[in-house]
Amino acid sequence: MGRVERSFEIGCEVPPLVKSMNQEAINLFEGSSGQIGPSQFTDDDAARETLGTDSTVASGRMSLAFALEMLRHYFSSKIFNHTGMVDLRFLRPVRPGDTITFRGTISEISQEANGSKITVEIKAENQNGDTTAIGKGSAVVPNAFLAPEE
Numbered sequence: 001m002g003r004v005e006r007s008f009e010i011g012c013e014v015p016p017l018v019k020s021m022n023q024e025a026i027n028l029f030e031g032s033s034g035q036i037g038p039s040q041f042t043d044d045d046a047a048r049e050t051l052g053t054d055s056t057v058a059s060g061r062m063s064l065a066f067a068l069e070m071l072r073h074y075f076s077s078k079i080f081n082h083t084g085m086v087d088l089r090f091l092r093p094v095r096p097g098d099t100i101t102f103r104g105t106i107s108e109i110s111q112e113a114n115g116s117k118i119t120v121e122i123k124a125e126n127q128n129g130d131t132t133a134i135g136k137g138s139a140v141v142p143n144a145f146l147a148p149e150e
Contacts, residue, residue, distance in 0.1 A: 007147040008118050014104030017070035023096040026058050057093040063133045064088050067122050070102045075139045088135035099127040115142040
């Protein structure tokens with residue numbers, strides 16, 4: 001597949017990523033890290049004991065993985081896997097049954113030695129419009145992938 005030239009402008013929106021959370025997905029995610037045994041993420045009793053909540057929650061690492069996925073799709077894995085990063089702050093628990101929408105808006109563009117660093121403000125919201133996480137992500141897009149300046 002050939003190189004795709006793109007323009008980036010402050011204020012442009014990243015295509016949103018929507019994820020439906022369920023306990024099975026949470027369990028699979030936690031199991032992929034080698035975690036064995038009940039935890040606040042996989043067991044209601046452990047969640048009550050550890051967090052004082054009535055049910056499990058998804059780990060922040062899950063939201064982080066989804067924010068990374070959104071930017072990997074936007075910038076392309078070829079670019080994002082080499083120069084991308086995401087920094088999130090978790091504000092509200094994500095629970096089984098929630099639908100989380102990850103959105104991004106380009107907030108800054110700065111010149112780097114071999115391209116442009118594109119910074120994206122990230123916000124995750126549940127189906128009720130409650131913000132569950134906020135942060136920033138970025139990637140350095142090489143000059144060869146940028147549309148020629150006019």
